Amino acid sequence: MDINEIAQALSDTLPPVVRWAGAVAKRLRHFDIAVTGKDSGNANTDALTLADLSVQELLVAALRDGDPILRTCRIDGEESTGDMSLFDETSELAITIDPIDGTKQYRDKSGDGYAIMVQLQSPEDVHYSLVFVPETGENGTWVEVIDGKIVCGEDDSSQTAKQVLASLPTLNQSRKTDSKKIYLIGFQHRDAECAQAVTDVGLQGFISDQMPGSIYPLMATGEFAGSLIHSPNIYDFPVSMQIARILGGDALWVHNREPVNFHELWMDDRATMLRLPGVVACSDNPEVLDTLCELARDWSPIRYED
Numbered sequence: 001m002d003i004n005e006i007a008q009a010l011s012d013t014l015p016p017v018v019r020w021a022g023a024v025a026k027r028l029r030h031f032d033i034a035v036t037g038k039d040s041g042n043a044n045t046d047a048l049t050l051a052d053l054s055v056q057e058l059l060v061a062a063l064r065d066g067d068p069i070l071r072t073c074r075i076d077g078e079e080s081t082g083d084m085s086l087f088d089e090t091s092e093l094a095i096t097i098d099p100i101d102g103t104k105q106y107r108d109k110s111g112d113g114y115a116i117m118v119q120l121q122s123p124e125d126v127h128y129s130l131v132f133v134p135e136t137g138e139n140g141t142w143v144e145v146i147d148g149k150i151v152c153g154e155d156d157s158s159q160t161a162k163q164v165l166a167s168l169p170t171l172n173q174s175r176k177t178d179s180k181k182i183y184l185i186g187f188q189h190r191d192a193e194c195a196q197a198v199t200d201v202g203l204q205g206f207i208s209d210q211m212p213g214s215i216y217p218l219m220a221t222g223e224f225a226g227s228l229i230h231s232p233n234i235y236d237f238p239v240s241m242q243i244a245r246i247l248g249g250d251a252l253w254v255h256n257r258e259p260v261n262f263h264e265l266w267m268d269d270r271a272t273m274l275r276l277p278g279v280v281a282c283s284d285n286p287e288v289l290d291t292l293c294e295l296a297r298d299w300s301p302i303r304y305e306d
Contacts, residue, residue, distance in 0.1 A: 003122065003127050004127075006070065006072070006073060006093065006127075006128075007127050007147070008146075009066065009069050009070055010070070010095070010118065010120055010130070011128065011146055011165075012066075012067070012162075013062060013066035013070070014059075015144075015160075016162070017058065017059060018130060018161070019140070019155070021059060022140055023134070024051070025051045025100060025106070025114070025116065025134055026134050028050060028054065029051065029106060051099070051100050054099075055099035055100060055116060056077050056081045056082055056097055056099040057082050059097055059099065059116075059118060060075060060077065060081070060082025060083055060097070061082065063087075063095060070087075070095065071088060072088050073087060073093040073094060073095045073120070074087050074088055074090070074093070074095070075094070075095050075096075076094045076096045076097070076121075076235070077096070077097040077235070078097065078099065078273055079097075079099060092123055093120065093121070093122055094120070094122075095119070095121075096118070096120075096121055096234055096235050096238070097118050098115075099116060100114055100115075100116065101115045101116070101235075101236045102114035102115060102208075104208075105208075111213075112135035113136065113211060113212075113213040115131050115132060115216060115236075116131070116132045116134070117129070117130070117131050117132075117235065117236055118130050119235075119239060119242075121234065121238060122262070123263050124262070125261075126238045126239070126241055127146075127242075128145065129144065129145040129146075129238070129239040129242050129243075131214070133213065133216075133217060136213050136217065137154035138154065139155040139157045140155040141153065141154055141155065141217050142154075142155055142165060143216045144168075145220075145242050148172075149170050149246075150175075150220050150243055150247075151165060151169065151170055151171065152168065152217050152221055153169065171220055171221065172246055175221070175222050175247070177223075177225070177284075177285075179222055179223060179225040180202070180204045180288070181203075181206060181218075181223065181224045181225055182195075182198050182204065182205050182226055182283075182292065183206050183208075183211060184198065184205050184206065184229070185207065186230030186231055186303070187230045188230075188304075191207045191208070194299075195207050197295060198228060198292070198295065201294075203288065216239050216240065219284075220243055225283050226244060226281070226282045226283030226284065226285070226289070226292070227282045227283075228279065228280075228282075228296060229282070230278075230303055231276060231277060231279075231303045232275065232280055233271075233273045233274060233275050234262065234265065234274045234275070234276065235273065237276075237282070238251075238262075241282055243284065244282050244283055248284060249282070249283045249286060249288075249289055250282070250283075251280055251282040252280065252293055253277075254278070254281050254293045254295075254297050254299070255278060255279070255297055255298075255301060257293050260280055260282075264276065265277075270304065275303070277301060278301035279296050279299050281293050281296065
């Protein structure tokens with residue numbers, strides 16, 4: 001199975017569909033579309049809307065009807081909608097989908113940093129990422145990571161989505177940053193306390209309610225140095241991991257400083273999503289990564305301590 005060929009097929013298939021999905025999400029946001037279905041006790045995790053379900057249905061249908069090579073992968077979706085059974089459920093390669101990353105912010109209309117995300121993952125790494133943030137910028141903002149190249153910039157609806165992505169600058173050829181901003185999430189009621197601990201060691205911790213937008217374009221452009229996340233899910237966080245690794249950093253488990261992989265997953269039945277275990281630090285800056293691992297190395301690896 002040629003990973004590069006599959007990544008290219010995703011890059012050829014997805015951009016227009018993701019743009020359409022962004023338009024659907026923007027339109028649905030004007031209505032009362034909240035639904036029940038998750039009960040982890042965390043408001044960020046439990047938020048669910050008809051847009052999540054509709055966007056995933058659209059993305060899975062596009063993958064189903066796209067290049068036949070895409071069906072040789074399995075699909076891991078944050079939601080359960082779409083013809084996922086038509087894909088190879090035994091494949092080691094997974095196409096992961098987060099139809100609305102930042103659903104609570106989306107549902108509550110408390111910010112415009114929600115995003116539509118698709119990735120290609122093997123057990124060891126991330127090989128393709130596409131992120132569209134529909135309401136950042138006049139027409140939305142893209143992040144695409146493929147073949148060692150990171151592009152990020154505003155959409156232009158006068159061009160096709162593929163044309164826009166082809167025109168965006170390759171950030172990793174010229175990007176320089178000394179940012180100390182770190183995104184924290186997943187520590188339940190301790191998010192603010194943990195963010196303060198990050199600030200106390202000379203960095204700047206931001207919890208989800210303080211974020212100026214989606215972490216993925218912020219990290220791609222260097223405005224944020226990385227993240228510190230408790231048991232991150234596999235549908236969104238790995239984009240940061242791919243960006244960090246391309247730029248010379250990494251994503252590490254803080255307790256042993258081993259590089260993150262996808263062999264060690266657990267099903268969070270409260271939130272109905274697959275997660276990495278423990279606390280994960282991610283940054284393109286090795287010094288920042290070292291500081292985060294040192295700070296959090298003894299923090300509890302248990303997500304729900306009740």
